[in-house]
Amino acid sequence: xxxxxxxxxxxxxxxxxxxxxxxxxxxxxxxxxxxxxxxxxxxxxxxxxxxxxxxxxxxxxxxxxxxxxxxxxxxxxxxxxxxxxxxxxxxxxxxxxxxxxxxxxxxxxxxxxxxxxxxxxxxxxxxxxxxxxxxxxxxxxxxxxxxxxxxxxxxxxxxxxxxxxxxxxxxxxxxxxxxxxxxxxxxxxxxxxxxxxxxxxxxxxxxxxxxxxxxxxxxxxxxxxxxxxxxxxxxxxxxxxxxxxxxxxxxxxxxxxxxxxxxxxxxxxxxxxxxxxxxxxxxxxxxxxxxxxxxxxxxxxxxxxxxxxxxxxxxxxxxxxxxxxxxxxxxxxxxxxxxxxxxxxxxx
Amino acid sequence: xxxxxxxxxxxxxxxxxxxxxxxxxxxxxxxxxxxxxxxxxxxxxxxxxxxxxxxxxxxxxxxxxxxxxxxxxxxxxxxxxxxxxxxxxxxxxxxxxxxxxxxxxxxxxxxxxxxxxxxxxxxxxxxxxxxxxxxxxxxxxxxxxxxxxxxxxxxxxxxxxxxxxxxxxxxxxxxxxxxxxxxxxxxxxxxxxxxxxxxxxxxxxxxxxxxxxxxxxxxxxxxxxxxxxxxxxxxxxxxxxxxxxxxxxxxxxxxxxxxxxxxxxxxxxxxxxxxxxxxxxxxxxxxxxxxxxxxxxxxxxxxxxxxxxxxxxxxxxxxxxxxxxxxxxxxxxxxxxxxxxxxxxxxx
DNA sequence: TTGTACGCGTTATCAT
DNA sequence: ATGATAACGCGTACAA
Numbered sequence: 001x002x003x004x005x006x007x008x009x010x011x012x013x014x015x016x017x018x019x020x021x022x023x024x025x026x027x028x029x030x031x032x033x034x035x036x037x038x039x040x041x042x043x044x045x046x047x048x049x050x051x052x053x054x055x056x057x058x059x060x061x062x063x064x065x066x067x068x069x070x071x072x073x074x075x076x077x078x079x080x081x082x083x084x085x086x087x088x089x090x091x092x093x094x095x096x097x098x099x100x101x102x103x104x105x106x107x108x109x110x111x112x113x114x115x116x117x118x119x120x121x122x123x124x125x126x127x128x129x130x131x132x133x134x135x136x137x138x139x140x141x142x143x144x145x146x147x148x149x150x151x152x153x154x155x156x157x158x159x160x161x162x163x164x165x166x167x168x169x170x171x172x173x174x175x176x177x178x179x180x181x182x183x184x185x186x187x188x189x190x191x192x193x194x195x196x197x198x199x200x201x202x203x204x205x206x207x208x209x210x211x212x213x214x215x216x217x218x219x220x221x222x223x224x225x226x227x228x229x230x231x232x233x234x235x236x237x238x239x240x241x242x243x244x245x246x247x248x249x250x251x252x253x254x255x256x257x258x259x260x261x262x263x264x265x266x267x268x269x270x271x272x273x274x275x276x277x278x279x280x281x282x283x284x285x286x287x288x289x290x291x292x293x294x295x296x297x298x299x300x301x302x303x304x305x306x307x308x309x310x311x312x313x314x315x316x317x318x319x320x321x322x323x324x325x326x327x328x329x330x331x332x333x334x335x336x337x338x339x340x341x342x343x344x345x346x347x348x
Numbered sequence: 349x350x351x352x353x354x355x356x357x358x359x360x361x362x363x364x365x366x367x368x369x370x371x372x373x374x375x376x377x378x379x380x381x382x383x384x385x386x387x388x389x390x391x392x393x394x395x396x397x398x399x400x401x402x403x404x405x406x407x408x409x410x411x412x413x414x415x416x417x418x419x420x421x422x423x424x425x426x427x428x429x430x431x432x433x434x435x436x437x438x439x440x441x442x443x444x445x446x447x448x449x450x451x452x453x454x455x456x457x458x459x460x461x462x463x464x465x466x467x468x469x470x471x472x473x474x475x476x477x478x479x480x481x482x483x484x485x486x487x488x489x490x491x492x493x494x495x496x497x498x499x500x501x502x503x504x505x506x507x508x509x510x511x512x513x514x515x516x517x518x519x520x521x522x523x524x525x526x527x528x529x530x531x532x533x534x535x536x537x538x539x540x541x542x543x544x545x546x547x548x549x550x551x552x553x554x555x556x557x558x559x560x561x562x563x564x565x566x567x568x569x570x571x572x573x574x575x576x577x578x579x580x581x582x583x584x585x586x587x588x589x590x591x592x593x594x595x596x597x598x599x600x601x602x603x604x605x606x607x608x609x610x611x612x613x614x615x616x617x618x619x620x621x622x623x624x625x626x627x628x629x630x631x632x633x634x635x636x637x638x639x640x641x642x643x644x645x646x647x648x649x650x651x652x653x654x655x656x657x658x659x660x661x662x663x664x665x666x667x668x669x670x671x672x673x674x675x676x677x678x679x680x681x682x683x684x685x686x687x688x689x690x691x692x693x694x695x696x
Numbered sequence: 697t698t699g700t701a702c703g704c705g706t707t708a709t710c711a712t
Numbered sequence: 713a714t715g716a717t718a719a720c721g722c723g724t725a726c727a728a
Contacts, residue, residue, distance in 0.1 A: 003462065003487075005721055016699040021723055031697060046485075048462035052403035053721035056704050061400065077425045084446055093464075096444045098432050114351070114396035116441075139351075234641045267641045293582045293615045294642050353705055364715040369707060379713060401705035404720050699728080705720105712715080 004047045012041050024049060060117040064316060065095040067105050067112075069126030074260055074288050075232070076124055079145070079309040083122060086313035092119075099126065101192070101231070106130050106138065113140055120316045123147060129195035135159060141319040141326070145312040146303070149196035160319065160326045162312050166198055169301050169333040170205025173283055174255060176299075176335055178213050181344035182253040182281060185210070186221040188240045188265055189257050190231035199231065202257040202285060220249035225261070237264025245272050252280060252344050259284035259291045259300055266294075266340070281341035287334070296339035303333050352395045360389050372397060408465040412664060413443040415453050415460075417474030422608055422636050423580070424472055427493070427657035431470065434661035440467075447474065449540070449579070454478050454486065461488055468664045471495060477543035483507060489667040489674070493660040494651070497544035508667065508674045510660050514546055517649050517681040518553025521631055522603060524647075524683055526561050529692035530601035530629060533558070534569040536588045536613055537605050538579035547579065550605040550633060568597035573609070585612025593620050600628060600692050607632035607639045607648055614642075614688070629689035635682070644687035651681050 006024075010017045015034060022030045023038040041047075055061040066083060068076055080096065087094040095116060099105045105126045112118060121142040132154045143160040144150065150161060177185050187206050191199030203222070210217055223244045229236040237256055244254075245268065254269070256262035262284030266276055276282050276296055284291060287302025308331060318324035354372075358365045363382065370378045371386040389395075403409040414431060416424055428444065435442040443464060447453045453474045460466060469490040480502045491508040492498065498509060525533050535554050539547030551570070558565055571592045577584040585604055592602070593616065602617070604610035610632030614624055624630050624644055632639060635650025656679060666672035 006723095007721080010699095017722080018700080018724070019698060022698090025723080029697060034697085046462075048459060050404070050465065050721050051463045052400045052409065052465060053704090054723080055400035056398070056404050056706085056721080057723050059704070074422065074425070077422075080444075081446055084444070093443065095441065096432070098429055111396065114394075115399045117398065117400060234637060238641065263638070263641050267643060267645075270643045289582060290611070290638070293586065293611050295615060295618045297615075354707095355705080358715095365705090366707080366709095366716080367714060370714085373707080377713060382713080398705050401720090402707080404705080404722090405707045407720065697728105700726085702723105702725090704722090707719090709718080710716090712713100 002045075004045045006047075006049070009038065009041055009045065009047050012045070013038050055117060060119055061093075062091065063093045063095060063116060063118050064120040064122065064320075065097060065109065065112050065116070065118050066122045066124060067097050067099055067109055067126070068124045069099040069101070069103075069105050074290065075146075075258075075286050075305075078289075078305055079124060079312075082306060082309035083313045086310060086317070090317055092317070104130075106134055109142065110137055113138065120320050122312055122316060125198070130154075132158065141316060143312050143316045143319075145308060146198070148192075148198045149201055151196075156328060157326055160315055161328045162308055162315065162331070163329075164303050164308075164331050164333045166201035167205040167208065169303075170202035170257065170285065171208045172205075172333075172335055173285065173301050174206050174209035175213075176337075177253045177255060177281065177283060177341060178209060178215070180253070180281065180341060183215055183344075184218070184221065184249075184251040185215075185253045185255060186223065186244055186249070186251040187255045187257070188223050188225065188237055188244070188261050190225035190229075190236060190261065192231075199257055206255065218249060220247055221251055223247075232258045232260050234260050234264035234267075237261030238268050239264075241265035241268035242272075245269075253341065254280055254282050255284075256282070257285050259286045259288045259298060262298055262300070262340075263290070263294065277340050277342040278345070281344070283341045287336060291336075292338070299338045299341040300336050301333045302336050304331050307331060350393075352393045354395075354397065357386065357389055357393065357395050360393070361386050403465060408467055409441075410439065411441045411443060411464060411466050412468045412470065412668075413445060413457065413460050413464070413466050414470045414472060415445050415447055415457055415474070416472045417447040417449070417451075417453050422638065423494075423606070423634050423653075426637075426653055427472060427660075430654060430657035431661045434658060434665070438665055440665070452478075454482055457490065458485055461486065468668050470660055470664060473546070478502075480506065489664060491660050491664045491667075493656060494546070496540075496546045497549055499544075504676060505674055508663055509676045510656055510663065510679070511677075512651050512679050512681045514549035515553040515556065517651075518550035518605065518633065519556045520553075520681075520683055521633065521649050522554050522557035523561075524685075525601045525603060525629065525631060525689060526557060526563070528601070528629065528689060531563055531692075532566070532569065532597075532599040533563075533601045533603060534571065534592055534597070534599040535603045535605070536571050536573065536585055536592070536609050538573035538577075538584060538609065540579075547605055554603065566597060568595050569599055571595075580606045580608050582608050582612035582615075585609030586616050587612075589613035589616035590620075593617075601689065602628055602630050603632075604630070605633050607634045607636045607646060610646055610648070610688075611638070611642065625688050625690040626693070629692075631689045635684060639684075640686070647686045647689040648684050649681045650684050652679050655679065 023035045123144045189203045225236040284300040291298035371383045471492045493510045537551045573584040632648040639646035
């Protein structure tokens, strides 16, 4: 297999390499006929510019990285696909990397940036217990999406952040359950050890709602997913609910901080002979497509995934090209009232 | 932010660049002390070799690409994650690209290979209506995983293929339903326009089973997902089932060629007042985690995803390094009898 | 409008 | 054991 280089094409066309280069990169100062001929030859011989050489010359690649941390695939898969689509539009390539729960995403990013000379980074999920100093070391712009809370003492001008107000939206869901007459509301929460993880924020929202309504928090109703489990998996939800049931505390509603957790939990309820929503109302968080198809359909909080993913990518590109400054965008989530939660049965 | 190059490090250490290179790449002929000093300096100044320059010199990058085509995320997300893990182990980087249904994955692969000088390719899903000639143009090894049938006339030595025998496994599922006493078995199928797509194979398996049992095929029970829809989405399954129900043909069992389709279909049945499995038995295909958590849990065919993904990656790396030749591995799937399908009610 | 020549950061070959 | 230097393929300043 013969892989022609720019020189080969130049020789073939009887022109200099720079002319070929001009033809490829749409430079204005080139004779249309020459360009035409070159393009034809390129087509004929299947010439494709060597990206490494280009990047070497340009000193930075036309590429970004997406670092995905924790959380369930079901939620991120869509986002990644959308981001990938935006990259394609801009003729950027996308490097994807999943980060283990115990890995430091910023360290990883730093390595990646230097190695690959990336132009920007998207952090999906994950959390932000990082020092300002460390963040400064990242020489390219980066956007956090659907991440936990960022410490206040970090300069806003250093990063972008896109997501919903997890605490507020979570509170809204619990308020809704309270509005339905529920008082004994259990929660299944998955959270990282330290910092303001997304799970932590949602738990805070739960506390907020109870406090405002004058309901005392019953620690027996707060169930943490085991640290050893995949935080947002269905299995985690399943096991957590089992633990909850074994605990013996009664509850009329169960709120899981992710749809996947809720689905797992519903299975455990079913196996315990409990019916949803007749015996227990269940609600989730995220609004994955699936939530609408299971039966009973899941009451949940829907984050505008598509919008968030698209904006995340666009914002990063705009920052790279200098069109925009760093932004901190908070989207509104939407409470989806569906079948899995209903007013508490007063006869009980 | 100062980004040191190999020259800087050399100067800093008072040695030549080649010595630094030797230190980095673990060459034997270097004085341990010199190496020690160089490594320290590298650490101190945060030097990271420029990947583009490396790749330029080496003329091929330590990278592979994964091209994902069609099918539902739920199924591939896990595989991708596992493949990514294997890449990390080998210190390869992974380029991920989603292919639109109407794009040609081999063309795309070709472009990618040349542009990025990749060492190998993994095709996830997709189909294989490609000519031998075109495949030959791909100058790097590639492995098809969970793809449709590969035309017989293409030399086996050209590619690797990993998956299950979709036709046989599909037939097994329908045999199972027949064994349960079902005779009027509907099927929801999503297939590409041309060639032996995965959906097509599963449909053939359905035909096989019916034929062997002497059951006549009722075209009114074969429901194709609209070409305009995402082939393996829940929505597609939902709409297909609605169409099926509107068609008026009676059936006691419904087999969808993907779990996601089955889940969507179940929702449609529920909305039509039909109960699963009492009124209609439902079964799927794939064995995604979710199938085990919904209620009723979904009877399905489980493909050994983890094994397949891991072997796909390992095989590719082995071929790249010359350790192995191309392989064609067919895994055994597993029929999971769960709650969504039961023996036909004889009183009806 | 076009061609020549240099440099991007690295590795490999060849001297020393 | 180490250093100088030639590639790798491309973009571009500069000359023509």
